[in-house]
Amino acid sequence: MENPQYPINNMASTWLEKLKEAQKTCLVQDGRRKIHFTFKDGAEMTEEYDLQTSELVVRRWRRQGQLGGAGKWETEVGEEIVPRRMEMEGMVESSSNPIFTRKDIKRKFQWRVRNLPYPIETYSASLDDSSTQVIIRTTNKKYYKKFTIPDMERLGLKLSPDQIHLAHANNTLIISYQKPKEILDIEKQLQEEFKKMKATSDGDMDCRPS
Structure with a gap:
């Protein structure tokens, strides 16, 4: 191959x-x-x-x-x-909760977090100390997410903070990382x-x- x-x-x-x-x-x-x-x-x-x-x-x-x-x-x-469902039987998770999914495009890894209505200046992105995880925060402390990029881990590649880009539209936060x-x-x-x-x-x- x-x-x-x-x-x-x-x-x-x-x-x-x-x-x-x-x-x-x-x-x-x-x-x-x-x-x-x-x-x-x-x-x-x-x-x-x-x-x-x-x-x-x-x-x-x-x-x-x-x-x-x-x-x-x-x-x-x-x-x-x-x-996704709550642990208690019969309790369905609220449709207004943030929903995190990955949906790549040709030259970028990309994630979408639906049900986040806050303006773009509310969000920030950084890396953890090991440079292997992306951390998303909001200034109003309404959302926090830490995640890896398995594709990068499989190749032993460290992440670079300057390759992360945030955008926001239609109550959805869009996180991109240049491949x-x-x-x-x-x-x-x-x-x-x-x-x-x-x-x-x-x-x-x-x-x-x-």
């Missing part, structure tokens, strides 16, 4: 090799290329890409549970599979590999280079 046209660091090379060695199935459906990865350690990852733009729409993970069985699917990119060259190079390699995979519009099949 490596290509000398796109130089990558050791951790990136390891991640690409892990993707290469995984068992993969592929499906083209509803305008998306859907790829399912099963890794040697039993972990599973599903990704969905827009066929027109090649943008990542969904990424979910399922890892083995502590007792050896399959765990629950966890969403890394895209909307959650099921609505570094290492990420863009890997994404380009993967898209070239994905386009070589044999896929079906009727059901899953092994994805192998044509």
